[in-house]
Amino acid sequence: MHIDQWLEAIPPLSVYLIVGAVIMIESLGIPLPGEVVLVSAALLTLSHPDLSPLWVGVVASAGAIIGDSIGYLIGKTGGQRLFAWAGRKFPKHFGPTHIANAERIFNKRGMWAVFFGRFIAFLRILAGPLAGSLRMHYPKFLIANALGGIAWAGGTTALIYYVGEAAEKWLGGFSKYGLVAAVIIGAVVFVVMKKRLGREHKADAETPKQEETAA
Numbered sequence: 001m002h003i004d005q006w007l008e009a010i011p012p013l014s015v016y017l018i019v020g021a022v023i024m025i026e027s028l029g030i031p032l033p034g035e036v037v038l039v040s041a042a043l044l045t046l047s048h049p050d051l052s053p054l055w056v057g058v059v060a061s062a063g064a065i066i067g068d069s070i071g072y073l074i075g076k077t078g079g080q081r082l083f084a085w086a087g088r089k090f091p092k093h094f095g096p097t098h099i100a101n102a103e104r105i106f107n108k109r110g111m112w113a114v115f116f117g118r119f120i121a122f123l124r125i126l127a128g129p130l131a132g133s134l135r136m137h138y139p140k141f142l143i144a145n146a147l148g149g150i151a152w153a154g155g156t157t158a159l160i161y162y163v164g165e166a167a168e169k170w171l172g173g174f175s176k177y178g179l180v181a182a183v184i185i186g187a188v189v190f191v192v193m194k195k196r197l198g199r200e201h202k203a204d205a206e207t208p209k210q211e212e213t214a215a
Helices: 003-008 012-027 034-044 053-089 096-109 111-117 121-133 138-170 174-198 202-214
Strands: none
Touching (some): 012 034, 012 053, 012 121, 034 121, 053 138, 096 111, 096 121, 111 121, 121 138
C-alpha cells in the first residue's frame, strides 16, 4: 500500500485522540514530542479527506490547557519532590541547573513565561508543574495557559495547513517532506533549549562565592 493510502486509512477520531493525549501528557511534565505530533497531524489534514485542521487545533488546544492545569496541580502539591526525583532519574534533562534556570525565568516573567513557554519546547514541558511549585496565582496561570495553548496549537495548525496547502500545489508530496522537517526541527529546538537551560547562570554561580567571601 502506498504511504498516501496508508495515511488516509487512519480513522480521524484516532488522530484527534492521539494529538490531544500526547500534548496533554507532555504538558504534565513528561517529555513527549507534542510539537512534532501537532505538526504531523496538521500536515496529515492535507492528504486525509476526513481530517479537519479545525478539530486538530481544537483538540490540541484542549490537551494543552487541561494538561497544563493538571501539571499545575501536581507542581503545587509535590513540585519540589517531583523535580528532585526527575533530577535523579534524568539528570541530563531535569538537573538542578535546568530547573533553577527555568524557575528564574518564571519568577522574572510571570504570566508571560507561561504564555511564551508554550512555544518553547523545554519550557512547554515544565510550565504547569513549575507554575504550581512556585505558587503562581491560579486564575492568572489559567488565563496565560489558555491563551498560550490556543495561540500555539491553533496558530501552528493553521500555519502548517495553509502553507502546506499552497506548497502542495507546487511540490508533490509536500506533506511527507514537511513531516521529516518537523521531526528534525523539533529535535533540534528541544536539544538547543535543553542545553541553554543547562548552563549555569552567572548570577547563580557567583552567589555561593560571594557568600563564602562574606563569611
